Amino acid sequence: MVLANPWMLLAVVGALLLAIALGVLLGLRGGRGAAASGVPVSRAERIRTLPAFRRAVRRRQAALAGVVALGVLAVVLGGVVAARPIAQRTVQPVSTNRDIMLCLDVSGSMTDVDKEIASIFDRLANGFKGERIGLTIFNSSAVQVFPLTDDYSFIQEHLRSLMKGFDYTTEVPEQWVGTMNGVGASLIGDGLASCALRFDHADEQRARSIILATDNELNGSPIVSLKEAADYAASKKIRIYTINPVVGVDVPNSTDLAAAATTTGGKAYALRETTTVGDIIDEVQKQEASQLKGQSTVIWADVPQLGIAALLVIALGFVVLLWRVRL
Secondary structure, eight states, X not given: OEESOHHHHHXXXXXXXXXXXXXXXXXXXXXXXXXXXXXXXXXXXHHHTSHHHHHHHHHHHHHHHHHHHHHHHHHHHHHHHHTOEEEEEEEOOEEEEOEEEEEEXXXXXXXXXXXXXXXXXXXXXXXXXXXXXXEEEESSSEEEEEEEEOOHHHHHHHHXXXXXXTTTOSSSOGGGTTTSOSSSBOOHHHHHHHXXXXXXXXXXOOOEEEEEEOOOOOBSOOSSOHHHHHHHHHHTTEEEEEEETTTTTSHHHHHHHHHHHHHTTOOEEETTOTTHHHHHHHHHHHSOOEEEEOOOEEEEEEOOHHHHHHHHXXXXXXXXXXXXXXX
């Protein structure tokens, strides 16, 4: 414990010493005046020798000494409280949640449905409570729109900004920036692998999920196939939930996409199923939430409680002694 304003204590002690010095000086001057104007009392020395008188004098002297000591101690403690005693405390926030990476294919074949999927992602974000959510988009290359975070206003701001890009009212839509730097298009395996690599705290066992929205229409030669990316996610205990806009239209691609989800313990969903959002939320929340420790922060907090309690006790004793000696 330290004092935030030590000069307050020094000022109080200085004032106390000055008061004591003035009191002693006035007492000495008053004592000489009283001796000069005193009235002689016959046989007073015999009264002073009586045991009862001596005991009474000693009790009064002790009480007066106690009054002075308690008064001095109370003033000093008051100075300590006024100087603001503070103590250092280390706080490490702990959040209990799950990690969810939204993974969106923004290739040409998804143009007609991307805005709808982005709105589904927005509804998913509204349905989760306290989970950390991130977003990665991909075509021939992947771009992280925002990392894992539990700041839901931040998440919604970026999701709605992305939805505006799908209106194609700007010269360069947001989803084109950085997602067409590779050879080919719609490299599903590379995009999924990139999403799987976006999870932090790799050394900790956490509930991790990827919600992958794609039609699985590959157009190029990816570094990693869809199966290899799914196997990698499974090895990291990351579950994949897929949202497929071509269920019932492109059976082979849909089958491969469902197999990738099943490999990791996840599930495949159609884009326009009425229960897609609710089912995905339920499936993710079935996983046990894990604790994540935040960055430690050192804070200084006022700790006047002990000083105030001691001051109250001493002040009470001071008042009782004053009453006893009739001052």
